[in-house]
Amino acid sequence: NAGVTQTPKFQVLKTGQSMTLQCAQDMNHEYMSWYRQDPGMGLRLIHYSVGAGITDQGEVPNGYNVSRSTTEDFPLRLLSAAPSQTSVYFCASSTRAGGTEAFFGQGTRLTVV
Amino acid sequence: GESVGLHLPTLSVQEGDNSIINCAYSNSASDYFIWYKQESGKGPQFIIDIRSNMDKRQGQRVTVLLNKTVKHLSLQIAATQPGDSAVYFCAENSGYSTLTFGKGTMLLVSP
Numbered sequence A: 001n002a003g004v005t006q007t008p009k010f011q012v013l014k015t016g017q018s019m020t021l022q023c024a025q026d027m028n029h030e031y032m033s034w035y036r037q038d039p040g041m042g043l044r045l046i047h048y049s050v051g052a053g054i055t056d057q058g059e060v061p062n063g064y065n066v067s068r069s070t071t072e073d074f075p076l077r078l079l080s081a082a083p084s085q086t087s088v089y090f091c092a093s094s095t096r097a098g099g100t101e102a103f104f105g106q107g108t109r110l111t112v113v
Numbered sequence B: 001g002e003s004v005g006l007h008l009p010t011l012s013v014q015e016g017d018n019s020i021i022n023c024a025y026s027n028s029a030s031d032y033f034i035w036y037k038q039e040s041g042k043g044p045q046f047i048i049d050i051r052s053n054m055d056k057r058q059g060q061r062v063t064v065l066l067n068k069t070v071k072h073l074s075l076q077i078a079a080t081q082p083g084d085s086a087v088y089f090c091a092e093n094s095g096y097s098t099l100t101f102g103k104g105t106m107l108l109v110s111p
Helices: none
Strands: A004-007 A010-014 A019-025 A031-037 A043-051 A055-056 A064-066 A076-078 A087-094 A108-112 B010-014 B018-026 B032-038 B044-050 B055-058 B061-069 B071-078 B086-096 B098-100 B105-110
Touching: A004 A087, A010 A019, A019 A031, A019 B018, A031 B098, A043 A064, A043 B098, B018 B098, B018 B105, B032 B061, B032 B071, B044 B055, B044 B061, B044 B071, B061 B105
Parallel strands: A010 A108, B010 B105
Antiparallel strands: A004 A019, A019 A076, A031 A043, A031 A087, A043 A055, A064 A076, A087 A108, B018 B071, B032 B044, B032 B086, B055 B061, B061 B071, B086 B098, B086 B105
């Protein structure tokens, strides 16, 4: 049982490049979310989805897009990378609204130079 | 090293002691409050949650206390072990699987 799988684990981008962070879960969870974590701070919500075909913005959505074409996958797209997007990104999934027992992936460490 | 720990409040305890980690929350309308543990290089891991209509909930070696009057949440870890060393985050449920996290507390357990 893989749980929540994020790829890649590490990535370096140049300013202006675009890329997609992948997230897949095999637990048939309806709810999925993307967070970013910066030094000395908690996690901040970027985007979330309550089911296939439904997405919404979180606290810090600017510069990111998401889509949810299947229950399993929830990719996060950086449209034009900026140094301010250097962070560790976590994907999470859960079975119910509120997501108290959210399962997190191992994270993607992104550096934008 | 793990950059998530920079500038975090730190609690240092001896192995076998009881640990108490505190958190202030902001949204009195939250339904659930949750504690997560994050070890270096890993994603947060669910520890325990408490519903807003409860004051106390116990798990294995952990107890969460909720004081809604002063918007305060605490996590008590009994007989702390070196494996408990991690960053601990409180979070509140903001609805639809979205969580609002606190900034975290680093727990260091020395043998």
